[in-house]
Amino acid sequence: MQTDSPNKPVEALNPEPSTQNHQPGTLKHRHLLGLADYDADEIRLILQTAREMKAILERPIKRVPSLRGVTVVNLFFEASTRTRISFELAEKRLSAEVVNFSASGSSVSKGETLKDTARNIEAMKTDVVIIRHSSPGAPHFLTRCIRGVVINAGDGAHEHPTQALLDLLTMAELELPKQPGLADFDFAGLNVSILGDVAHSRVARSNIYGLKALGAEVTLCGPRTMLPVEAETLGVRVTDRLDDALDGCDVAMALRIQLERQGAGPTGLFPSLREYHDRFGIRLEHLDRYPDLRIMHPGPVNRGVELASEVVDHERAVILDQVTNGVAVRMAVLYLLSGGSTLE
Amino acid sequence: MPPTPDLLITGGTLLDPRSGDTRRAGLLIRDGRIAEIGDDLSADNVETFDASGKLISPGWFDMHVHFREPGQEHKETIETGARAAAFGGFTGVACMPNTEPPIATRDVVEFIVKRAQGLPVDVHPVGTVSKGRKGNEMAELGDMAAGGAVAFSDDGSPVQHGGLMRRALEYARTLDKPILGHEEDLTLNDHGHMHEGAVATRLGVPGIPALAEEAMIARDALLAEFTGGHVHVQHISTAKAVEIVRQAKAQGIPITTEACPHHWALTDEAVDASGFDTHTKMHPPLRTAADAEAIKEGLRDGTIDAIATDHAPHASFEKEVEFIAAPFGILGLEMCWGLTGRDLIQTGILTVAEAIFKLTVAPREILRLPVPELAEGAEANLTIFDAETEWTFEAKHIHSKSKNTPFVGAPMVGRAWAIYNHAQLVQAEPEAVEA
Numbered sequence: 001m002q003t004d005s006p007n008k009p010v011e012a013l014n015p016e017p018s019t020q021n022h023q024p025g026t027l028k029h030r031h032l033l034g035l036a037d038y039d040a041d042e043i044r045l046i047l048q049t050a051r052e053m054k055a056i057l058e059r060p061i062k063r064v065p066s067l068r069g070v071t072v073v074n075l076f077f078e079a080s081t082r083t084r085i086s087f088e089l090a091e092k093r094l095s096a097e098v099v100n101f102s103a104s105g106s107s108v109s110k111g112e113t114l115k116d117t118a119r120n121i122e123a124m125k126t127d128v129v130i131i132r133h134s135s136p137g138a139p140h141f142l143t144r145c146i147r148g149v150v151i152n153a154g155d156g157a158h159e160h161p162t163q164a165l166l167d168l169l170t171m172a173e174l175e176l177p178k179q180p181g182l183a184d185f186d187f188a189g190l191n192v193s194i195l196g197d198v199a200h201s202r203v204a205r206s207n208i209y210g211l212k213a214l215g216a217e218v219t220l221c222g223p224r225t226m227l228p229v230e231a232e233t234l235g236v237r238v239t240d241r242l243d244d245a246l247d248g249c250d251v252a253m254a255l256r257i258q259l260e261r262q263g264a265g266p267t268g269l270f271p272s273l274r275e276y277h278d279r280f281g282i283r284l285e286h287l288d289r290y291p292d293l294r295i296m297h298p299g300p301v302n303r304g305v306e307l308a309s310e311v312v313d314h315e316r317a318v319i320l321d322q323v324t325n326g327v328a329v330r331m332a333v334l335y336l337l338s339g340g341s342t343l344e
Numbered sequence: 345m346p347p348t349p350d351l352l353i354t355g356g357t358l359l360d361p362r363s364g365d366t367r368r369a370g371l372l373i374r375d376g377r378i379a380e381i382g383d384d385l386s387a388d389n390v391e392t393f394d395a396s397g398k399l400i401s402p403g404w405f406d407m408h409v410h411f412r413e414p415g416q417e418h419k420e421t422i423e424t425g426a427r428a429a430a431f432g433g434f435t436g437v438a439c440m441p442n443t444e445p446p447i448a449t450r451d452v453v454e455f456i457v458k459r460a461q462g463l464p465v466d467v468h469p470v471g472t473v474s475k476g477r478k479g480n481e482m483a484e485l486g487d488m489a490a491g492g493a494v495a496f497s498d499d500g501s502p503v504q505h506g507g508l509m510r511r512a513l514e515y516a517r518t519l520d521k522p523i524l525g526h527e528e529d530l531t532l533n534d535h536g537h538m539h540e541g542a543v544a545t546r547l548g549v550p551g552i553p554a555l556a557e558e559a560m561i562a563r564d565a566l567l568a569e570f571t572g573g574h575v576h577v578q579h580i581s582t583a584k585a586v587e588i589v590r591q592a593k594a595q596g597i598p599i600t601t602e603a604c605p606h607h608w609a610l611t612d613e614a615v616d617a618s619g620f621d622t623h624t625k626m627h628p629p630l631r632t633a634a635d636a637e638a639i640k641e642g643l644r645d646g647t648i649d650a651i652a653t654d655h656a657p658h659a660s661f662e663k664e665v666e667f668i669a670a671p672f673g674i675l676g677l678e679m680c681w682g683l684t685g686r687d688l689i690q691t692g693i694l695t696v697a698e699a700i701f702k703l704t705v706a707p708r709e710i711l712r713l714p715v716p717e718l719a720e721g722a723e724a725n726l727t728i729f730d731a732e733t734e735w736t737f738e739a740k741h742i743h744s745k746s747k748n749t750p751f752v753g754a755p756m757v758g759r760a761w762a763i764y765n766h767a768q769l770v771q772a773e774p775e776a777v778e779a
Binding site for chain 2: 033135137141155156157158202266
């Protein structure tokens with residue numbers, strides 16, 4: 001791997017992942033940068049492995065030695081509580097050595113480049129880097145700077161693949177009479193609506209790629225200011241009417257509204273939280289009207305904005321299941337990408 | 345560069361970019377002037393350049409470069425920029441004013457003129473429209489023109505205030521100078537980093553809408569019509585922008601435009617395909633395939649007057665960062681002709697003469713500069729080139745101080761072999777000359 005030239009020439013690209021020497025039951029990719037380039041087999045392998053990891057989490061002693069001797073760095077350039085804790089728990093339950101690096105603001109304002117930060121940490125002989133960064137593509141850049149395995153924990157509005165994987169695992173656990181294939185990770189016929197600020201959501205993008213790979217139908221819904229241009233090119237249905245999105249929908253995934261995008265001067269995306277909730281928030285009346293509808297949310301929830309408070313606590317909201325599955329999914333990804341040897 | 349005042353160029357074909365006429369002839373240059381043009385020329389004790397199989401045209405001109413001096417000499421200097429220009433076949437350039445300090449006063453204009461003295465490449469400064477390039481009030485356009493500024497532009501900080509643009513166009517008209525516009529309504533570009541479209545949507549990268557460019561071109565076309573001042577649209581990059589200029593020209597509005605090779609050679613898909621390589625980040629951004637086709641059509645039908653490069657050097661450490669943090673811009677001088685030959689000439693969009701016209705006559709006429717003549721008695725200012733050589737661009741071909749280009753490894757068609765200007769011969773492959 002070349003480490004001295006992070007910017008490879010465009011004309012000399014080889015965008016295809018290396019599929020040489022690919023063994024059944026292993027991933028084709030060295031890194032997890034996003035779900036856009038993972039195929040259904042790889043996603044199903046991660047989900048199946050996560051299911052096995054989940055069994056470990058049910059044991060009295062929730063720890064296996066699979067990653068003993070592997071050092072994992074949690075490199076977080078954006079504030080994050082639950083994702084970092086979830087990764088850290090996953091790492092510890094696999095017996096990895098864990099180092100946390102948190103920096104607020106960009107690498108530039110810190111005075112050290114991302115390249116230098118990563119290479120300095122790797123010089124301390126680390127194996128896996130979990131990166132969260134405000135710039136889309138920061139994990140891709142990192143793969144050109146260091147030799148270790150890179151796992152994307154959220155890069156700008158691009159991807160948040162482990163979030164989508166935990167969402168997929170949560171959906172696979174739903175008992176929906178009309179969707180018998182879910183447990184086998186066959187999502188054909190499943191209708192999922194993603195609601196809110198899709199344009200700025202890495203969760204939405206990773207979910208779209210993962211859901212499409214498993215065969216689900218995806219609808220995006222929000223005010224037009226929150227829907228990215230040419231969204232249909234993602235292979236999704238697009239609507240700016242909530243009823244359109246909920247009609248025939250099995251799972252509604254509400255995205256967190258970033259409060260700073262309200263108002264925010266002349267280019268704010270919506271006029272007020274009150275108006276957003278009135279037009280796009282999911283309320284009890286929606287659960288009444290659609291009795292099979294399940295509610296998901298990547299958290300943290302703004303109660304009374306994207307979801308009415310009663311909806312958050314409703315039995316058909318599976319938000320806490322998502323959190324539980326996050327640890328299992330991250331264990332699976334770590335295990336598969338760092339060449340863990342045994343689950344026992 | 346040792347002076348080469350006397351030179352005999354044999355075996356080449358002279359190309360007149362205005363008429364397209366070609367003529368096999370030798371050129372004898374003495375003391376920097378064309379002493380003789382004819383067949384079977386010979387001279388004693390004169391270096392000979394064998395131009396067999398090659399074309400000779402008036403020296404090429406790139407009306408859009410960033411030479412970074414003063415203030416950012418770690419990226420490029422006037423001398424290293426001139427070196428890159430010479431390799432690319434250019435004997436003249438117009439350099440943009442986004443330096444530190446900006447070219448906003450006559451003393452900075454004269455500094456650049458002075459720094460370029462003695463170089464084989466003419467470096468013409470472009471002054472700012474507004475004081476300090478801040479967009480608030482008109483700079484001393486007349487004073488800068490008197491010092492050698494050939495045009496005015498606020499470059500990457502386009503004039504947002506319509507009233508200021510109106511006054512500047514009226515004022516520059518009396519100086520017979522164009523205003524060059526990086527056309528962008530900044531209120532329509534909410535901190536974007538690539539073209540707003542399907543690829544940006546896929547990648548979650550904040551987009552720069554085509555609309556931001558098009559809306560500003562429409563405003564400036566109307567201002568050009570209203571004031572009679574000459575608006576030159578820089579690095580035109582969208583299909584609708586080309587159409588707006590086409591319609592404005594049809595109405596007789598004094599508007600001209602230029603296109604850059606990267607905007608027809610690459611599209612926004614390169615951002616994805618390269619894994620967010622910052623060498624795919626420039627401003628205006630790489631657009632869609634439809635936009636690239638529209639640029640080629642605009643070049644073909646004459647809507648786009650000139651080929652320019654927007655040569656924008658940045659140091660490796662500045663580009664080797666995450667996508668959002670990277671500065672906009674790539675090199676352009678060294679690969680301009682190879683991409684022109686590959687994408688415009690070999691494909692039949694332009695003839696060699698038409699392409700050379702857009703690199704010689706058109707930019708100089710826009711800037712009211714004399715066009716060099718291949719005539720006896722004229723000062724020798726010429727480029728020796730071909731339009732057929734197939735080659736691969738390699739890192740060793742970069743002559744700038746910076747290395748930021750996505751084209752290392754790219755196929756090229758056509759080579760510039762040498763320039764001659766100010767009594768100096770500069771060769772792309774120096775071993776070719778015979779003593």
